[in-house]
Amino acid sequence: MAVTEEEKKRNSTVEISGLRFTYPGIDGHPPPGSKPLIEDFSITLNSSDRCLLVGSNGAGKTTILKILGGKHMVEPHMVRVLGRSAFHDTGLTSSGDLCYLGGEWRRDVAFAGFEVPIQMDISAEKMIFGVAGIDPQRRDELIKVLDIDISWRLHKVSDGQRRRVQICMGLLKPFKVLLLDEITVDLDVLARADLLKFLRKECEERGATIIYATHIFDGLEDWPTHIVYVANGKLQLALPMEKVKETSKKSLMRTVESWLRKERDEERKRRKERKANGLPEFETRTEESRVTGDPARMLNNGWAAGRLHSTVAGGEDNFVLSSNRVLR
Numbered sequence: 001m002a003v004t005e006e007e008k009k010r011n012s013t014v015e016i017s018g019l020r021f022t023y024p025g026i027d028g029h030p031p032p033g034s035k036p037l038i039e040d041f042s043i044t045l046n047s048s049d050r051c052l053l054v055g056s057n058g059a060g061k062t063t064i065l066k067i068l069g070g071k072h073m074v075e076p077h078m079v080r081v082l083g084r085s086a087f088h089d090t091g092l093t094s095s096g097d098l099c100y101l102g103g104e105w106r107r108d109v110a111f112a113g114f115e116v117p118i119q120m121d122i123s124a125e126k127m128i129f130g131v132a133g134i135d136p137q138r139r140d141e142l143i144k145v146l147d148i149d150i151s152w153r154l155h156k157v158s159d160g161q162r163r164r165v166q167i168c169m170g171l172l173k174p175f176k177v178l179l180l181d182e183i184t185v186d187l188d189v190l191a192r193a194d195l196l197k198f199l200r201k202e203c204e205e206r207g208a209t210i211i212y213a214t215h216i217f218d219g220l221e222d223w224p225t226h227i228v229y230v231a232n233g234k235l236q237l238a239l240p241m242e243k244v245k246e247t248s249k250k251s252l253m254r255t256v257e258s259w260l261r262k263e264r265d266e267e268r269k270r271r272k273e274r275k276a277n278g279l280p281e282f283e284t285r286t287e288e289s290r291v292t293g294d295p296a297r298m299l300n301n302g303w304a305a306g307r308l309h310s311t312v313a314g315g316e317d318n319f320v321l322s323s324n325r326v327l328r
């Protein structure tokens with residue numbers, strides 16, 4: 001019997017619906033009139049899905065993963081992880097059910113939502129065995145998969161070795177949803193292959209869901225179940241892998257390369273047309289925004305770049321700000 005949309009929704013582990021996000025400005029609010037970085041973005045993933053998140057530099061992959069990891073606030077209905085709001089429900093990360101491993105890991109060790117700098121002389125053993133409540137079998141398996149020597153002193157080892165310890169720490173608790181933001185760049189070929197195999201097993205045997213943003217396609221040909229392509233903060237494609245293979249006879253890397261090439265060519269064409277029409281190559285727009293407030297405070301909050309005119313209307317002071325922002 002076919003699974004209904006309602007049943008699919010019930011079984012989903014990650015649900016993004018109509019996501020819209022703008023980075024806050026200096027005053028903690030999105031700049032008035034700014035264009036959202038992520039717009040109208042919707043995907044649903046289920047238990048056991050391994051989703052590859054691809055896109056060019058600056059497309060918005062890290063931003064999406066951070067929103068999913070509860071690091072940026074969005075309206076609760078836009079992003080549900082295990083049926084809960086990742087930002088508002090801190091229990092999701094502290095329990096280890098939701099785990100985000102990202103770029104800042106070069107300097108920090110993240111574990112169950114906490115990030116700790118690792119500059120001191122500490123052994124891998126102390127770090128890994130210092131975490132309470134971990135299944136010893138899972139810990140031993142991770143030490144083996146990542147080929148960690150527990151006598152390593154973390155301030156003396158190589159980047160890749162430190163990275164292995166960091167990944168091990170992050171995976172100690174059996175996550176239900178794992179967000180990986182290009183974490184394998186420092187790993188050697190063997191460590192990367194063994195880690196990918198371990199992650200695949202986690203999905204197949206425990207029903208975990210993984211979203212992995214990467215530019216490295218080596219060894220990934222048969223790893224993902226789904227692929228999501230994002231460009232300029234917008235969803236371009238969200239497909240099961242078999243559909244990708246049906247429509248493209250190329251390798252995964254060549255397929256993604258062809259998408260990015262098309263995107264870049266279209267962007268170049270747009271810029272050329274703008275130039276031919278006497279417009280600046282990069283789209284800019286003068287934003288005029290009407291905000292109310294004390295001019296001294298606004299200037300302190302970074303509005304100095306704009307021209308400030310003071311008008312008085314309706315008993316309130318209204319200040320019209322003009323600023324040129326590059327909108328791409």
Ligand SMILES: Nc1ncnc2c1ncn2[C@@H]1O[C@H](COP(=O)(O)OP(=O)(O)OP(=O)(O)O)[C@@H](O)[C@H]1O
Pocket residue numbers: 023024037055056057058059060061062063064
């Ligand atoms: N804290 C921030 N404040 C304002 N803008 C930001 C911030 N972080 C990122 N951006 C902007 O958001 C856009 C998307 O960045 P993001 O890091 O999500 O892209 P990405 O797809 O992960 O890129 P890459 O492949 O290079 O890692 C970029 O244009 C970037 O300049």
